[in-house]
Amino acid sequence: MAKCPVCGKDAPARAVNRAFPFCSERCKLVDLGKWLGEEYRVPVRAPQEDDGEVPLALGPEPEGGGGRHDA
Numbered sequence: 001m002a003k004c005p006v007c008g009k010d011a012p013a014r015a016v017n018r019a020f021p022f023c024s025e026r027c028k029l030v031d032l033g034k035w036l037g038e039e040y041r042v043p044v045r046a047p048q049e050d051d052g053e054v055p056l057a058l059g060p061e062p063e064g065g066g067g068r069h070d071a
């Protein structure tokens with residue numbers, strides 16, 4: 001017979017137990033709450049959008065036609 005992962009008691013077979021592999025609906029909820037609680041404790045890392053940054057200094061330089069007088 002399977003053991004309830006929450007309380008360690010014998011869990012009824014899946015055929016007669018909707019909460020399988022837990023022994024009861026309550027233990028199933030306890031396990032679910034445990035997972036949610038751990039999820040809340042993990043800090044959420046927001047993805048930084050640094051990849052699409054293009055330096056503006058690489059733009060086309062002005063030719064400045066007629067600015068040179070070598071004569």
Ligand SMILES: [Zn+2]
Nearest residue numbers: 004007023027
């Ligand atoms: Zn249990």
